[in-house]
Amino acid sequence: MSAYEPVDGIDISWCPGCGNFPIRKSIISMLVSLGSDAQPRVVFITGIGQAAKMPHFLHVNFFNGLHGRALAVAAAVKMANPSLVVIAEGGDGDMYGEGGNHYIHTIRRNIDITHIVHNNMIYGLTKGQASPTSQSGMITRVQPHGVISRPFNPLAVALSLGATFVARTFSGDMPLTESVLKEAVNHRGYALVDVLHPCVSFNKINTSSWFKEHTYSLTGHDTSDRNGAWRLAMEEERLALGIYYREEGVPVFSDHLACYQSDRTPLFERRPDEEKLKALIRSFV
């Protein structure tokens, strides 16, 4: 058992057969690749939903906050201590619905975090209402005549906002998910990994076999080609799996902050500069 798995007994609250189980295994594999020395520096920031419970089933630091707000917390954690490995994780409702505004602006900031979104195109925790990624026409208990809105396209949004790592995987393809997650966590900059997975309890349309029929693995795709990535993101019939786009060497948010220009010490180790403060106060005399 790895350092990233809890030693005390855990009661995993997901339904049997849930796509979250293989995602958890893939995440543990990603964490193991960081080495056990990194463990005290790994921080999961999550919101609310079945996916957001993930860190409870791992052996990691975590801040399990409010529905939709994980990215705001994650951004600040990384700003306050750039040496932490920050992973924001949640479901499609959490990240693309309630947290939609934070999704947009976190990408714009290019915060150096890994953003894992479990995308099962349905609300699970609240038992089966439409999510932002639900397909138009899907019938639910709240949308008895079918979902009216068009589905949210997270990859296209991320690309349009200049995200430097954009990928999509499928929970059923664990080797791919593991390899993409490892690339994402090592990417310096904001990295989106949208993980398609079935909801065995509530989504009777986008089932495991539906995903197998409607996805394909990327081969020979040039990940530095933004326009190519854009075309992939706009495909609707079959969804591409793999890394759509990556761009290394782009300055991340903390590179721009004055407090880290000559000193990478995290903020908690800093003390107010008494002489500077006294001088500032004297400037009002």
Added chain:
Amino acid sequence: MNRPYDFSRNEDISIIISGAAGQGIKTAESLITAIIKRHGLYCFSCREYMSRVRGGLNSTQVRVSADPVAAWRDGIDILIPLTPDLSRLDHRISDTTLIIGDPSLFTEGRTGIAFSFDEAAGGDGRLYNTAASGLILALLHIDFSLLSESLNERFANKSEKIRERNLTAARAGYEQGGALLRDGTVTIALEPSPAPRSRMIVSGTEAVGLGALAGGCSFISSYPMSPGTGVFEFLSRQADAFPLVSEQAEDEIAALNMALGAWYAGARGMVSTSGGGFALMGEALSLAGVTETPAVIHIAQRPGPATGMATRTEQGDLNLALHAGHGDVARVIFAPGNPDQAFRLTARAFSLADEYQIPVIILTDQYLVDARHTIPPWEDPLAGYASHIVETGDGYQRYRYTESGISPRGIPGFGRGLVRVDSHEHDENGRISEDWRTREKMVQKRMKRLEQLAASAIMPSSHGNPEAATVVVSWGSTLGTALEALGKSGAEQIHYLHFSQVYPLNPALRPLLQRADRLVVAENNHTGQFADLLAVTFGRRADERLLQVNGFPFSVEYLTSRFTRYRRPV
């Protein structure tokens, strides 16, 4: 010959400069107050302004005195209108007001001295404020060299031409002012002294910002909203010199969630907002409560509900600050009475938030943040600084039960332990728990600290006669005005209590309130929110509530007239 205007018996001179947004009234205010202080007189200044970028009618009050002065007066001794529109000042002009400006204004019993700003400014509308500054400083017997030095400093980076044009306008105003003194039209006799020269002129905004730095603030995230934006801007300007991250959040919800993330990672985070913005932070405040994450929240109040009046003042958000957030959330609310208290309480807010792992709210208002006071500098700004973060070891439990209810707070990346923080009800390890025994213990753990916080709560400052039958209570920005009114109305008949901490309240207050034959609570809101809090907490209902909701602070005149009535027996 103009009629003589003799202000030689005035304890202070209340000067109002009025004009449209964009005419540089605020610039004139900061220019002349600094010079008046350097000359050796005390200043209090505050502006009242419309929520627009250009046009409208704004004004700033500069009260000048040989003694410290710290309050808003309705009355105007000298009015300097840069535009011939006095509609918003009608009620404050009296037959003793000297108007210096366009003679068309001298109607309906109003008198004044004709002065053309256009002529003094050489026809340049951008220089009216400089000409007015010269005029005012001459009337106060202040040497022109102080003004020319300031202008040269201020325009050091501008072209020679701009500097010259400003100096010319200043001199033109100054010469006409000097002539009014020489020919006896105006008499002013305020005696300067050395004491003010070693003082600061500082606004509430600056004091909150400086207090934040003294409290070790290393992170501010906010969404701009008047009148809370000033503190955000002030701290953002310090981010090059101090270890401080400043980020403009996409909304107030993100702002407070970011501040909580910053504290979780070991920084000291703050948000600055107004009531409407804080309303959006309610859920995050609740999150701070359940996760026992510290936070410092500055709310500069303005009149509500909803958008209300963006640039006016009110104390209407006390109930919001008291009750925001679902569930039971321990918190502390400070309400500084002036910039000095704003500095000290903001610094204290960070230590207290850190020590007790709670949100601490600093409740100011437009009047407090915009008013500038002449006060002594803070000599030992870091005296109260303390950090309570612990290094974690193996088996660290973020929510370990303790006698006080407060568990040692670790942060990720400092020590070998894991820091697990959860918005669900949780056990000592931070893991989700639905065990009813754990639930009860955790609620008690989180709320227990409120008893300690109440027992150590700052007592109100006490003024006047502690034996008096009438007890007058006020809180927050009303301090200076109430104190001046107390002095003017006879301090023997009133025991005045000013609250700079409004929650929790110290249990030791009970006898002070119970003793009163007449309890009066003065506050800038409609229902008497603090009076209600006193009634709920101590069972003592106010006999009288002095309330005001017109967007202005209480004036010295208003409180003096009310306080004078309390000379009569109850």
